[in-house]
Amino acid sequence: MDLARTEVAPGKRPNRGGAARLGFIALPVAFFGLFFAYPVAAIVARGLKADGDWRFGRIVEVAAQSDIRHVLWFTTWQAVASTALTLLVALPGAYVFARFDFPGRQLLRAVVTVPFVLPTVVVGSAFLALVGRGGLLDELWGVRLDTTVWAILLAHVFFNYAVVVRTVGGLWAQLDPRQEEAARVLGASRWAAWRTVTLPALGPAVAAAALMVFLFTFTSFGVVQILGGPTFSTLEVEIYRQTSEIFDLPTAAVLTMIQFGAVGAILAVHAWTVRRRETALRLVDASGTARRPRGAGQWALLAGVLGCVAVLILLPLAVLVQRSLDAPDFGYYRALTREDGGTFLVPPIHAIGNSLTYAVAATAIAVLIGGLAAAALTRRDAGRFVRGFDALLMLPLGVSAVTVGFGFLIALDEPPLDLRSSWILVPLAQALVGVPFVVRTMLPVLRAVDARLREAAAVLGASPWRAWREVDLPMVRRALLVAAGFAFAVSLGEFGATVFIARPDSPTLPVAVARLLGRPGELNYGQAMALSTILMLVCAVALLVLERLRTDRTGEF
Amino acid sequence: MGNTKKFTAVVVGIGLVTLSACGSSDSGDTGDSKTVTLVSHDSWAVSKNVLKDFEKKSGYTVRVLKDGDAGQAVNKAILTKDNPQGDVFFGVDNTLLSRALDNGLFQSYEAKGADRVVPEYLADPDKHRVTPVDTGDICVNYDKAYFSEHGLTPPESLDDLVRPEYKNLLVTENASTSSPGLGFLLGTVARYGEDGWEGYWEKLQDNGVKVVDGWEQAYNEEFSGSAGGREAGGDRPLVVSYASSPPAEVVFADPKPKTAPTGVADGTCFRQVEYAGLLSNARNAEGGKALIDFLLTQEFQEDMPLNMFVHPVREDAQLPEEFVKYGPQAEDPQTMDPAEIAAGRDQWVKSWTSLVLK
Numbered sequence: 073m074d075l076a077r078t079e080v081a082p083g084k085r086p087n088r089g090g091a092a093r094l095g096f097i098a099l100p101v102a103f104f105g106l107f108f109a110y111p112v113a114a115i116v117a118r119g120l121k122a123d124g125d126w127r128f129g130r131i132v133e134v135a136a137q138s139d140i141r142h143v144l145w146f147t148t149w150q151a152v153a154s155t156a157l158t159l160l161v162a163l164p165g166a167y168v169f170a171r172f173d174f175p176g177r178q179l180l181r182a183v184v185t186v187p188f189v190l191p192t193v194v195v196g197s198a199f200l201a202l203v204g205r206g207g208l209l210d211e212l213w214g215v216r217l218d219t220t221v222w223a224i225l226l227a228h229v230f231f232n233y234a235v236v237v238r239t240v241g242g243l244w245a246q247l248d249p250r251q252e253e254a255a256r257v258l259g260a261s262r263w264a265a266w267r268t269v270t271l272p273a274l275g276p277a278v279a280a281a282a283l284m285v286f287l288f289t290f291t292s293f294g295v296v297q298i299l300g301g302p303t304f305s306t307l308e309v310e311i312y313r314q315t316s317e318i319f320d321l322p323t324a325a326v327l328t329m330i331q332f333g334a335v336g337a338i339l340a341v342h343a344w345t346v347r348r349r350e351t352a353l354r355l356v357d358a359s360g361t362a363r364r365p366r367g368a369g370q371w372a373l374l375a376g377v378l379g380c381v382a383v384l385i386l387l388p389l390a391v392l393v394q395r396s397l398d399a400p401d402f403g404y405y406r407a408l409t410r411e412d413g414g415t416f417l418v419p420p421i422h423a424i425g426n427s428l429t430y431a432v433a434a435t436a437i438a439v440l441i442g443g444l445a446a447a448a449l450t451r452r453d454a455g456r457f458v459r460g461f462d463a464l465l466m467l468p469l470g471v472s473a474v475t476v477g478f479g480f481l482i483a484l485d486e487p488p489l490d491l492r493s494s495w496i497l498v499p500l501a502q503a504l505v506g507v508p509f510v511v512r513t514m515l516p517v518l519r520a521v522d523a524r525l526r527e528a529a530a531v532l533g534a535s536p537w538r539a540w541r542e543v544d545l546p547m548v549r550r551a552l553l554v555a556a557g558f559a560f561a562v563s564l565g566e567f568g569a570t571v572f573i574a575r576p577d578s579p580t581l582p583v584a585v586a587r588l589l590g591r592p593g594e595l596n597y598g599q600a601m602a603l604s605t606i607l608m609l610v611c612a613v614a615l616l617v618l619e620r621l622r623t624d625r626t627g628e629f
Numbered sequence: 630m631g632n633t634k635k636f637t638a639v640v641v642g643i644g645l646v647t648l649s650a651c652g653s654s655d656s657g658d659t660g661d662s663k664t665v666t667l668v669s670h671d672s673w674a675v676s677k678n679v680l681k682d683f684e685k686k687s688g689y690t691v692r693v694l695k696d697g698d699a700g701q702a703v704n705k706a707i708l709t710k711d712n713p714q715g716d717v718f719f720g721v722d723n724t725l726l727s728r729a730l731d732n733g734l735f736q737s738y739e740a741k742g743a744d745r746v747v748p749e750y751l752a753d754p755d756k757h758r759v760t761p762v763d764t765g766d767i768c769v770n771y772d773k774a775y776f777s778e779h780g781l782t783p784p785e786s787l788d789d790l791v792r793p794e795y796k797n798l799l800v801t802e803n804a805s806t807s808s809p810g811l812g813f814l815l816g817t818v819a820r821y822g823e824d825g826w827e828g829y830w831e832k833l834q835d836n837g838v839k840v841v842d843g844w845e846q847a848y849n850e851e852f853s854g855s856a857g858g859r860e861a862g863g864d865r866p867l868v869v870s871y872a873s874s875p876p877a878e879v880v881f882a883d884p885k886p887k888t889a890p891t892g893v894a895d896g897t898c899f900r901q902v903e904y905a906g907l908l909s910n911a912r913n914a915e916g917g918k919a920l921i922d923f924l925l926t927q928e929f930q931e932d933m934p935l936n937m938f939v940h941p942v943r944e945d946a947q948l949p950e951e952f953v954k955y956g957p958q959a960e961d962p963q964t965m966d967p968a969e970i971a972a973g974r975d976q977w978v979k980s981w982t983s984l985v986l987k
Contacts, residue, residue: 118708138983139982139983139987142987205850205861205862206861206862301841301842302803302806302840302841302842302986303986303987313805313806315704316697316700316701316704316705317700317701317704317805317806318805318975318978319700319703319704319707319728320975478708481705481708481709482708482709485709485711485712486712490712492709492712492714572705575694577694587671594857594860
C-alpha cells in the first residue's frame with residue numbers, strides 16, 4: 073500500500089530487530105488472546121460442551137436443519153447482491169471523487185463516509201424514517217419497503233458506499249492518467265485504453281473493496297434486525313436470536329463457528345488481493361490528477377453521481393434530522409435532559425458523555441495495540457507467522473459482536489480479571505473493532521519509512537527508542553492521528569458488543585438510541601432521532617478533521 | 630521536537646493508564662451489605678415513595694439493573710449465574726420458569742407473605758426457589774371504534790379468530806422473540822392440544838394473521854385501537870396484547886376518556902405468572918430475602934398494577950379503580966403447567982417458526 077514509495081531492499085538486520093519485533097507483538101497478541109480469543113472460545117465451548125464432554129456431532133445436526141440452511145442461503149445471497157449493488161452505485165462515485173475537481177469535493181467525501189461510522193441502529197432508523205410506515209416514501213407515494221429485502225440492500229449501499237469510494241478512488245486518484253492517454257495515442261479506443269490500462273491496475277483495489285463490503289454485509293446485524301422484520305435473518309442475527317432470545321447455546325456456537333470459517337476465508341482472500349495491490353504501479357501525486365469535468369458526458373456523470381449521493385446518502389441523513397426536529401422548539405432535544413422518561417436511570421443526554429469517555433479510552437487502547445502491531449508487521453521480510461497475524465487482527469470485524477459480548481460476560485468474571493462490572497469492559501470491546509482500522513492506516517506509512525534512516529541513527533549511536541522517536545515518530549505522527557480519529561469514530565458507533573456489556577446506568581449513544589426505538593410513543597421515537605442526529609454530527613466533525621489531516625490517500629479506510 | 634515529546638508522553642501515558650485500569654478490578658459491584666441489587670427487565674417500575682419506604686424500614690439501599698426484555702434478562706442472568714450481577718432476579722414468567730430452574734438460577738427461600746398468595750400461582754412448592762409476584766393475561770384486544778363502525782361483533786374466542794368476517798384483522802408477535810407472542814402460541818396449544826394447534830395456526834394464516842417481531846411494533850404501530858397505533862396509521866383492529874392494556878389506554882390518555890377505547894376478547898386469554906427469586910450466588914443474600922419479602926407486601930402489591938399493568942398475586946390486595954372497571958382478569962384463561970411448558974416449548978416454537986414464518 074506504500075505504493076508511492078520505492079521499495080526498501082531488505083538488508084541484513086541485526087538480531088536485536090527480531091527481538092524488538094517480538095516485544096512489539098507480545099502486547100497485541102496478549103490483548104487479542106485475552107479479550108478476543110478467550111471470551112469467544114469460552115462462549116463457544118459453553119455451547120458445545122455438555123456434562124464435560126464435547127459434542128461435535130451438534131455441528132452436523134445443526135447444519136442439517138432446513139431453517140439454518142435457509143439462513144445461510146439468505147446471508148450469502150443478500151451479501152452478494154448488496155456487494156454487487158454497492159459496486160454498481162459506488163464505482164462511478166469513486167471515479168468522480170478521484171478524477172474530477174469540483175467545489176465541495178472534500179466536504180462531500182467526508183459526508184459520504186459518515187454512514188460507514190454510524191452505528192447500524194442509526195442507519196436502520198434513518199431508513200425506517202425513509203421507507204417505513206409513515207416514512208417519506210409512504211407519505212409521498214404510499215410505498216413501504218420495510219420488511220422487504222430492498223430496504224436491507226439499499227441500507228447496505230448507504231453504509232458501504234465509502235468503502236468503495238475510499239479504497240478504489242484513493243488508488244484511482246494516484247494512477248497516472250498519461251498511461252491511458254499514451255494508449256489512446258497509439259490508437260486504442262477510449263474503452264480499450266481503459267480496459268487494458270486502467271482496469272488491470274484498479275482490479276485488485278476493486279476486489280479488496282468488494283471483499284470488505286462482502287464481509288460487512290455478510291455479518292450484517294442492526295440493519296437486518298431493524299429493517300428485516302421477523303422473516304429475514306443473517307447468520308449474525310440468528311446467532312443473536314439463538315443466544316439471547318431462544319437460548320439455544322449449542323446452535324449459536326455452531327453458527328458462530330460457521331461464520332468464523334466464512335469470515336476467515338474472506339479475510340484470506342482479502343489479504344491476498346491486498347498483497348497483489350502492492351505490486352509496482354506507476355503512481356503520481358493525487359493532487360495533480362483531478363481536473364474540472366469537460367464535455368457534456370463528464371458533466372452528466374458528475375451530475376449522476378451527485379444525484380445518487382443526494383438520494384441514497386444525504387436524503388436518509390436529512391430525514392433523520394428532520395424527524396428529530398418534528399416537535400416544536402426542539403422539544404425532542406430538550407426532552408433528552410429529562411429524567412422521568414423511565415427508559416433509563418439517567419437522562420438520555422448523559423449517553424453523550426458516556427460515549428465520549430468510552431470512545432477516548434477505546435481509542436487509546438486501539439492506538440497502542442494497533443500501533444505496536446503495525447510496527448511489528450512493518451518489515452517486508454516478515455515471516456509467515458507475522459503475515460498470518462496481520463489477517464488475524466481483522467477477525468474481530470467479522471466475528472459476531474454478540475458472541476464477543478456474551479463471551480466477555482462469562483469469561484472475564486473472575487479475579488484477577490473480573491472486569492464484568494468495570495467500565496473498562498466497554499472500551500476494551502470497542503477497541504477490538506478499532507484496532508484493524510489503526511493497523512490498516514499505520515501499516516503503509518510505517519512501511520514507507522526508509523529503514524536506512526533508522527540504521528543511520530543507530531550507527532550514530534542512538535538507542536532504538538531514540539531512533540524511533542527521532543526518525544519514525546515525526547513521520548508517522550499524522551497517520552497516528554488519522555488512525556486515532558478513525559478508531560474514535562468506530563468506537564462511538566460500536567453497538568453489537570456494547571449493547572451486551574454497557575451497564576444500564578451508563579448507556580452509550582447507540583445503545584440509548586436502540587432502547588428509545590424499542591419503547592412505544594412519539595416522544596421516545598423523537599428522542600431517538602435527536603440522539604442519532606447528535607451522534608451523526610459528532611462523527612461528521614471527526615471525519616472532516618481527518619480529511620484535513622490525511623496525506624496518504626491510498627489507505628483503505 | 631518539544632511537541633513531539635509531549636505527544637509521545639501523552640500517547641504512552643494514556644496507554645499505561647488504560648492498561649493499569651484493566652489490571653485492577655475497578656468493580657462497580659458494591660459488596661457492602663447495605664446495598665441490595667435487583668436485576669430485572671425493562672418493564673420494572675415502582676412508585677418512588679413505596680421504594681423509599683422499604684429502604685427506610687429495612688435499612689437497605691436498592692440498586693436496580695434493568696436488562697433488556699424479559700427473555701433476554703433471564704438468559705443473561707443464567708449465563709452469569711456463577712457470579713451474578715445482583716442478588717434478586719425479578720421477571721421470569723411461567724413460560725420460561727423451567728429454563729431458570731433447570732439451570733440453577735435460584736436458591737431456596739420461602740418469602741414472608743407467601744401464605745397470602747392465591748395458591749394456584751405458587752410454583753416449586755417443595756424447594757421454594759421462586760416467589761410469584763404478579764399475573765397478567767395475554768389476550769386478543771380489539772378496537773371498539775372499528776367494530777362499531779363496521780357493524781361487526783368483536784370476536785370472543787380463539788375459534789372466532791379464524792372466521793371469515795375477521796379476515797386480515799389480527800396482528801400478533803413472533804413467538805420465538807416475544808413473550809406475548811409465546812404466550813398466545815401456548816394458549817393455542819393448551820386449547821387445541823398437541824395434535825390440533827398446528828391446524829389451527831394454518832387456518833389463522835389462511836385468515837391473514839400478520840406476525841411482527843415485538844409487542845411495541847404490534848401494539849403501537851399495527852393496532853388501530855391504541856393511541857400510538859392511531860398516530861402511526863395502524864390498520865389492524867385485533868392485536869395480541871394484555872388484559873391490562875385497556876386500563877393503560879385510559880390511564881395514559883389526556884383527557885381521560887369515559888370508557889376504554891379497546892376491549893378484550895375474553896376467550897382468547899393465556900395466564901402468565903411472573904416470579905422473583907434469590908440468585909444462587911447472591912453476595913447479599915440477607916438483603917435479597919428482605920427484598921423478596923417486600924415484593925409480597927400489600928403496599929408493593931397494590932402499587933404494582935398502575936406501574937407495571939399487572940395483577941397482584943395476594944388475595945387481599947386491593948385493585949385500583951381503573952383495573953376493576955376496564956381490566957378485569959379473564960374468567961377462564963388457558964393455563965399450562967410450567968413442567969408441561971418446559972417439555973414442549975422449544976419444539977412448539979420451532980414448528981411454529983417453520984409453519985408461520987418460513
